[in-house]
Amino acid sequence: MPLPSPTILRSYAQRPDPSSLPASVLLTHTDHTLTIFDAYPKSIFHFLVLPRVIAPSTASDLTNLRTVLKGDKSRAQEVIRWLAEDGMKVRSMIQDEMLKRYHFKWNIWMGFHAVPSMEHIHLHVLSADLCSPAMKNKKHYNSFHPKRGFFISLSDVQEWLEADPSYFSTMSQLKPSQYEPLLKEPLECWRCNNDFKTMPLLKAHLQGEWEAEAKLEKAKLEKKRKRVSEEPTDKAVEEDERSEKRLAKSGLD
């Protein structure tokens, strides 16, 4: 197990050639971003999209969401736009993979931790299940709980950037003292809002919730498949129309 290095993401983002990274780390890259496999995925699918360190941005400007939003605003908008564009591509890759591996699609979340542990801003793109062996403790769970507030959706950040300057500057503070207590809140299922006493109990419940969604979605897909296969083809419809006309002509209708 590699030693935890808080600057590992920055070292990836500074590579002149991201394709030199191992395939086990790198998913894709563009001129402005790279997308990596989260080393400790907290959902079935979990990727990180990072902006590359390219002038005029410096590594220290890109330390985290707070430093990006604190800097030049049009540069911040540009960085967030790069992350959003590539986040959307990653989302569609995940959707394809969901169909291939599990034969149904479920939701995908995109967002930032209010107070990240690793340096260099990273957009989390993860499937909405929170079912994974690396999901081990309350802090892990609450950091992705979509209603807790610690996980800040990409669309929220995009709205801050469009909002009036006083709201933008309030939301951009991202004070650890405001957000860290959220990680200690009770273990509540993000789907049904029930509380759980321990992580093992919550994890078993989340697995059940995901399996229930799988069953429901697969039944929906099966229904659609049947409906489509029973639908008359264009050719059959044309033939019906022709035979109707023949009947009308022969006066037997």
Place this chain on the structure above:
DNA sequence: GTTCTAGAAC
């Protein structure tokens, strides 16, 4: 961010 493990919780 993780691993490890003491001792709390049951």
Place this chain on the structure above:
DNA sequence: GTTCTAGAAC
């Protein structure tokens, strides 16, 4: 006695 959490890591 076993399960589980939560704080230390030099």
